[in-house]
Amino acid sequence: MTYAIGFLNGILRRAFEILLWPFYWFDPIWGMIFISLLTGVIMVWIFGKVSNQKRLREIKNRIRGNLIGVRLFQYDLGVVFSLQGKILRDTLTYMRYSVTPMLILIVPVLLIIIQLNLHFSVRPMEVGERTVVTATMRDSALLKRNPVLEVPEGVRVETPGVRVDARREISWRIVGGKEGRYSSRVRVGDDAVEKELMIGSGWGSVSEIRTGAGVLDMLLYPGESPIPGSSPVESIQVNYKPLELAVFGWHIHWLVLFFVLSIVFGFALKGVMGVEV
Numbered sequence: 001m002t003y004a005i006g007f008l009n010g011i012l013r014r015a016f017e018i019l020l021w022p023f024y025w026f027d028p029i030w031g032m033i034f035i036s037l038l039t040g041v042i043m044v045w046i047f048g049k050v051s052n053q054k055r056l057r058e059i060k061n062r063i064r065g066n067l068i069g070v071r072l073f074q075y076d077l078g079v080v081f082s083l084q085g086k087i088l089r090d091t092l093t094y095m096r097y098s099v100t101p102m103l104i105l106i107v108p109v110l111l112i113i114i115q116l117n118l119h120f121s122v123r124p125m126e127v128g129e130r131t132v133v134t135a136t137m138r139d140s141a142l143l144k145r146n147p148v149l150e151v152p153e154g155v156r157v158e159t160p161g162v163r164v165d166a167r168r169e170i171s172w173r174i175v176g177g178k179e180g181r182y183s184s185r186v187r188v189g190d191d192a193v194e195k196e197l198m199i200g201s202g203w204g205s206v207s208e209i210r211t212g213a214g215v216l217d218m219l220l221y222p223g224e225s226p227i228p229g230s231s232p233v234e235s236i237q238v239n240y241k242p243l244e245l246a247v248f249g250w251h252i253h254w255l256v257l258f259f260v261l262s263i264v265f266g267f268a269l270k271g272v273m274g275v276e277v
Contacts, residue, residue: 005215008111009222016115017205028203029245032120036258039112040265041273043105048275051101056276059094063087113255118223120254122206122240124198125176130158132239133195134171135186142188142232143170150185154178155197168234188232195236196224203243211235 019038023031066083073079125131137143143163149172151157156177161170176199185192198206207223212234218226227233244251270277 005218006225009218012111012115013118013205013222016119020119020204024202024204028120028243029247032116032245032254032257033261035112035116036261037265039109039258039262040269042108043262044266044270044273044275044277046105046108047101047277048273050104051276052097053276056094056097059090059097060276063090063094066090113258114220114222116254116258118205118207119203120243120245120258122208123203123243124200124206125238125240126201127176127179127199129241130173130175131241132171132173133184133186133236134169134239135193135236136234137168137170137188138232138234140165140168143168145188145232147186147188147233149174150187150192151197152182152184154180154199155182155184186233186236191232193227193231193233193236195238197238198240206240208240209235209237 016035019035020031023034066087069083070080070087073083133149135147135149137147143165147161147170149157149161151174154177156175157172158175159173161172163170174197176197179200182197182199184195184197186195193210195210196207198204205223207221209221210224210227211217211221212227212229214226227235243254245254245257246252247257267277
């Protein structure tokens with residue numbers, strides 16, 4: 001199972017890096033717009049394939065007809081109430097036919113969101129910027145072995161490790177000295193666990209957390225391979241700053257923007273694609 005998820009993560013991460021590569025030199029909003037447009041197309045296409053389009057179209061036409069009837073017979077309360085009852089019944093039937101396709105859509109949308117989190121949740125450290133690296137041990141007793149953070153040239157550790165025994169954590173403050181993608185290590189005795197560090201002024205695939213080999217962890221944090229269960233280190237997190245997305249001067253969370261744009265694009269294209277939604 002873990003091998004299959006790791007394989008899927010590798011394919012999806014590479015696919016999204018290829019899709020977003022042309023946008024890395026521009027404002028990240030353009031990359032978000034492109035992926036949202038692509039997601040809208042995918043959602044509408046899948047919905048059209050897994051739903052009963054003929055039945056949905058019939059129900060929708062009945063609802064339209066009954067709405068026209070309400071307007072035509074608005075002064076006849078008996079007819080209006082009868083038509084409203086039919087509209088309510090057809091609306092509930094329409095929703096029932098839509099539930100299964102929507103549940104199926106959850107899977108690809110979640111996979112897309114996980115990959116987008118890797119690209120749009122945080123940004124790399126800037127040159128000269130400071131941040132904190134936190135390692136969580138599997139047992140608080142391991143903190144007594146004085147874990148150390150090893151960094152390559154281009155990154156500098158400014159403080160000794162600060163321990164929080166109750167949370168099994170130890171943290172260091174680092175500063176970025178030169179742009180690049182680096183590999184740091186948290187060493188506990190003879191065991192060492194690597195963690196990717198990103199320093200630069202742009203945006204892209206930034207792995208904030210490297211964590212254990214659980215299935216859920218592998219799904220949620222696909223940026224790096226999982227930490228083996230035999231390691232004394234449970235997770236390593238770099239406290240990157242959030243990536244800001246602005247629309248007409250308004251800063252909007254990437255997840256909200258993704259949902260709004262993908263739904264708008266989906267509804268805008270459903271007629272072109274000939275799909276009832």
